[in-house]
Amino acid sequence: xxxxxxxxxxxxxxxxxxxxxxxxxxxxxxxxxxxxxxxxxxxxxxxxxxxxxxxxxxxxxxxxxxxxxxxxxxxxxxxxxxxxxxxxxxxxxxxxxxxxxxxxxxxxxxxxxxxxxxxxxxxxxxxxxxxxxxxxxxxxxxxxxxxxxxxxxxxxxxxxxxxxxxxxxxxxxxxxxxxxxxxxxxxxxxxxxxxxxxxxxxxxxxxxxxxxxxxxxxxxxxxxxxxxxxxxxxxxxxxxxxxxxxxxxxxxxxxxxxxxxxxxxxxxxxx
Amino acid sequence: xxxxxxxxxxxxxxxxxxxxxxxxxxxxxxxxxxxxxxxxxxxxxxxxxxxxxxxxxxxxxxxxxxxxxxxxxxxxxxxxxxxxxxxxxxxxxxxxxxxxxxxxxxxxxxxxxxxxxxxxxxxxxxxxxxxxxxxxxxxxxxxxxxxxxxxxxxxxxxxxxxxxxxxxxxxxxxxxxxxxxxxxxxxxxxxxxxxxxxxxxxxxxxxxxxxxxxxxxxxxxxxxxxxxxxxxxxxxxxxxxxxxxxxxxxxxxxxxxxxxxxxxxxxxxxxxxxxxxxxxxxxxxxxxxxxxxxxxxxxxxxxxxxxxxxxxxxxxxxxxxxxxxxxxxxxxxxxxxxxxxxxxxxxxxxxxxxxxxxxxxxxxxxxx
Numbered sequence: 001x002x003x004x005x006x007x008x009x010x011x012x013x014x015x016x017x018x019x020x021x022x023x024x025x026x027x028x029x030x031x032x033x034x035x036x037x038x039x040x041x042x043x044x045x046x047x048x049x050x051x052x053x054x055x056x057x058x059x060x061x062x063x064x065x066x067x068x069x070x071x072x073x074x075x076x077x078x079x080x081x082x083x084x085x086x087x088x089x090x091x092x093x094x095x096x097x098x099x100x101x102x103x104x105x106x107x108x109x110x111x112x113x114x115x116x117x118x119x120x121x122x123x124x125x126x127x128x129x130x131x132x133x134x135x136x137x138x139x140x141x142x143x144x145x146x147x148x149x150x151x152x153x154x155x156x157x158x159x160x161x162x163x164x165x166x167x168x169x170x171x172x173x174x175x176x177x178x179x180x181x182x183x184x185x186x187x188x189x190x191x192x193x194x195x196x197x198x199x200x201x202x203x204x205x206x207x208x209x210x211x212x213x214x215x216x217x218x219x220x221x222x223x224x225x226x227x228x229x230x231x232x233x234x235x236x237x238x239x240x241x242x243x244x245x246x247x248x249x250x251x252x253x254x255x256x257x258x259x260x261x262x263x264x265x266x267x268x269x270x271x
Numbered sequence: 272x273x274x275x276x277x278x279x280x281x282x283x284x285x286x287x288x289x290x291x292x293x294x295x296x297x298x299x300x301x302x303x304x305x306x307x308x309x310x311x312x313x314x315x316x317x318x319x320x321x322x323x324x325x326x327x328x329x330x331x332x333x334x335x336x337x338x339x340x341x342x343x344x345x346x347x348x349x350x351x352x353x354x355x356x357x358x359x360x361x362x363x364x365x366x367x368x369x370x371x372x373x374x375x376x377x378x379x380x381x382x383x384x385x386x387x388x389x390x391x392x393x394x395x396x397x398x399x400x401x402x403x404x405x406x407x408x409x410x411x412x413x414x415x416x417x418x419x420x421x422x423x424x425x426x427x428x429x430x431x432x433x434x435x436x437x438x439x440x441x442x443x444x445x446x447x448x449x450x451x452x453x454x455x456x457x458x459x460x461x462x463x464x465x466x467x468x469x470x471x472x473x474x475x476x477x478x479x480x481x482x483x484x485x486x487x488x489x490x491x492x493x494x495x496x497x498x499x500x501x502x503x504x505x506x507x508x509x510x511x512x513x514x515x516x517x518x519x520x521x522x523x524x525x526x527x528x529x530x531x532x533x534x535x536x537x538x539x540x541x542x543x544x545x546x547x548x549x550x551x552x553x554x555x556x557x558x559x560x561x562x563x564x565x566x567x568x569x570x571x572x573x574x575x576x577x578x579x580x581x582x583x584x585x586x587x588x589x590x591x592x593x594x595x596x597x598x599x600x601x602x603x604x605x606x607x608x609x610x611x612x613x614x615x616x617x618x619x620x621x622x623x624x625x626x627x628x629x630x631x632x633x634x635x636x637x638x639x
Contacts, residue, residue: 002363002374025371046365046372047552047559072577087371232576234548237409241545241566242573244595246515247602252408268518270587 002044002089003029005065007082014150019056019068020082024090034062037126038097038119038228038256042236043067044089045082049075052233052251055093056122058129065090068118094236095255098123099226103198107135109191109220111211113142113184113203119228119255120202121151124158131163138191140167142184142207146177167191183207188214195219200256202228209266212259225259246271273471275487276479278454278461283341284315285477286424286452287387293473295385295422298354300344305333307347309354309386318388319344326432326613329622342388342456345432348618350393350541354384355417356400356565362413362548363561377560379413383420389450391443392435392612394425396541398449402604403544413563422469425450429493431501434613436626439504442610444497455490462490503616505626506633507607511598514629516638518590522631527586529621534567536615536623537592542600542608545573568592593625 009021024030035041040054051073057066071080082088100123108127112120127134139158143149149168159166167187169180180186184207199215201208208227215225231243231250238252246265248254265271278286290297291313301310302319312318323336324344336343361377404414428435428444437443446453451470454461462482465471482490537543547566552559566573569588574581582588600608609625616624 001376002365004371004374006371044550046367047550047556049550050548076577089365089372089374230576231581232572232574235546238407239403239409239411239544239546240548241568244568244591244599246594247599249603264515270582270584270590271518 002042002050002091004087005090007084007086007088009066010082010084013068016071016080017068017150018071018080018082019066020079021057022065022067022088022090023063024065025087030063033093035059035093036097037100037123039093039095040236040255041065041067041090041092042094042233043069043079044091045075045078046089048078050089050091050234051075051079052094052236054119054122056118056125058126060129068121070118092236094251096253098126098200098228098256099198100126103200104133105135107138107193107197109138109140109193109197109199109215111140111184111199111201111203111208113207114144114148117202117228120200121154123200128158128161131161135163135197136193137161137164138167138193139164140184140187140191140211142169142171142187142203144170145172146170146174183210185210185214188218191218193218193220195221197224199225200228201226205229205266212263212266222260222263223258226256227259227262228255229257229262230255273464273466275482275490276463276474277482277486278463278477278479280315280341280460282477282479283387283454283461286473287312287314289473289476290385290422293385293422295383297385297387299387300342300347302333302344306331307333307344308349309351312387315341318342324432326434326617327622328434328616328624329619331617340456342426342454343430345428345430345435346390346393346612346614348539348614350539350612350614351386351389351397352400352541352543354386355397355414355421356404356544357413357417357563359562359564360413361560361562365550365559365561367557376412379416381416381420383422384417385422385424387424388426389423389446390426390428390612391446392437392440392610393541394423394446394449395437395440395442395610396612397423399542399604399606399608399610400544402606403542407604422473423450423452425453425466427453427455427490427494428497429456431497432613432617433502434616434624435501435611436503436505436613437611438498438501440507440607440609440611444501445494455493457486457489457493462486503613503624503626505609505611505629507597510607510629511601513633513636514594514598517632517636518594520632520635520637522628522635523586523590525631526589526623526628527584529623530569530585530589531620532569532571532585532588533620534569535618535620537567537569538565539614539618540596541610541612541614542596543567568595593628596625597629
């Protein structure tokens with residue numbers, strides 16, 4: 001069921017990317033609501049439609065929801081106009097989320113590529129709020145051009161944090177670029193992690209495929225590599241059929257899969 | 272199996288009338304638009320009596336059948352699917368309010384339905400849809416509302432269409448489960464059995480006597496003859512492994528060169544469940560309905576998200592459909608998505624035959 005939620009905050013991340021804070025209107029619904037890191041909600045714009053958007057706020061404070069939306073199509077185009085005080089719809093949470101329990105006590109490698117990746121920002125924040133529960137944190141991020149680097153100040157902030165390393169690379173750098181040049185796998189030469197590390201990644205599938213391959217070279221098992229997939233979702237409950245990835249319903253058994261589960265499908269096009 | 276009873280032909284008339292009196296809307300195979308489809312029947316003569324179908328890949332014709340034969344037509348384009356999983360229905364209504372909006376569920380209008388003349392393959396397909404809509408993690412109330420009171424009168428097949436392959440899928444030609452009453456048509460009347468308490472109660476009201484031994488033998492001979500004469504088959508051995516391994520078999524491209532991506536196969540398939548969920552706003556902007564409509568994995572939008580189409584080519588979509596139907600379905604729901612009804616073969620405008628496609632892939636694997 002779609003639950004009304006009131007927009008309590010709106011922040012512009014960059015042109016075309018906004019983070020909305022919201023609060024479920026009904027008291028009983030709000031108090032009963034809980035989610036895990038990496039789960040998503042179906043957000044509804046009245047009369048227009050619904051889209052799956054990951055929850056980036058902290059599961060420790062489930063009454064406060066934050067969603068980062070990239071304006072890409074018809075529905076998100078309308079969401080771009082959401083203002084503080086507006087009432088929108090929330091249905092969820094859905095999906096399995098990141099393996100944050102499994103990651104506890106281990107070194108964590110987080111890899112993203114392309115135009116920022118909201119699910120991963122939520123994950124990094126989650127770990128920072130529980131910093132003593134996790135080992136070394138390595139954040140690898142690849143962009144095509146320096147202009148595609150969103151959250152630049154956050155990367156700087158993360159870089160300064162203890163027991164944290166940030167690795168950036170641009171495929172097509174400009175003169176101002178101070179970091180590595182090349183695709184994200186270029187960063188793996190610098191990465192030294194024990195085979196007991198856990199990896200979570202999100203981004204273009206081709207990037208994740210090469211990354212998984214490079215991680216194997218470092219002795220990290222396919223079971224310890226987790227990736228978040230994106231597919232069309234209309235129902236979010238494994239009924240409408242759109243998000244099928246061979247035998248998987250991405251909405252229900254994903255969106256996070258271990259590389260072992262999907263490695264066979266990863267090299268195939270048009271699945 | 273319950274006791275075999277003899278049902279004289281006039282008792283079928285009584286059965287139809289009785290089901291109406293019990294509050295059911297009674298539907299059966301009726302000839303219309305050059306094919307049979309389930310439609311309202313008040314009397315036996317409303318059914319497609321003395322007719323037969325000829326079917327082959329890409330072709331369907333209705334013609335004259337044996338005089339007096341009531342269930343001579345094997346099937347038509349539509350199974351029971353549209354009656355339980357509606358092609359289009361409203362799930363929710365959202366009304367604009369002064370501050371925000373209010374969402375309410377729309378209860379389905381679902382008069383109890385009785386079906387006369389359901390084939391074994393379609394009963395098997397119904398069981399597959401039950402598994403998806405009722406017995407999975409999420410339960411579909413709209414499907415359930417229509418499904419829960421349905422009364423099903425099966426007809427065992429005495430002949431098959433050349434496109435049928437239920438024997439190889441182990442779903443027919445005899446209905447063994449999932450019905451309230453089953454009929455096997457003989458020269459004179461039927462052999463009938465009940466398959467549920469509701470069926471037993473109706474049979475008792477009809478006052479039927481036990482079938483004679485020769486009738487039972489004759490009914491079995493007809494069903495066995497139908498099974499023995501079935502022309503098509505699909506070898507279901509190890510299909511998930513085969514189709515998963517053969518994702519890059521050149522046959523997909525070959526099939527795609529013939530496939531029009533028209534979606535006919537998915538529309539006539541009794542188990543295909545993909546649907547679109549769309550929000551439709553009233554012109555005044557104060558009300559919006561959430562509507563569920565049948566969708567197809569052959570549509571260009573099916574795997575499309577902003578800027579990416581995961582299955583842009585017809586070969587991707589044909590592989591998705593067939594691999595889902597025959598392989599992934601088993602992983603998802605513990606059963607094949609194919610019951611061997613043959614509709615996708617008959618109603619494909621270019622006559623693509625999935626049994627031939629699978630056989631070709633099996634015969635020429637690129638991986639082992």
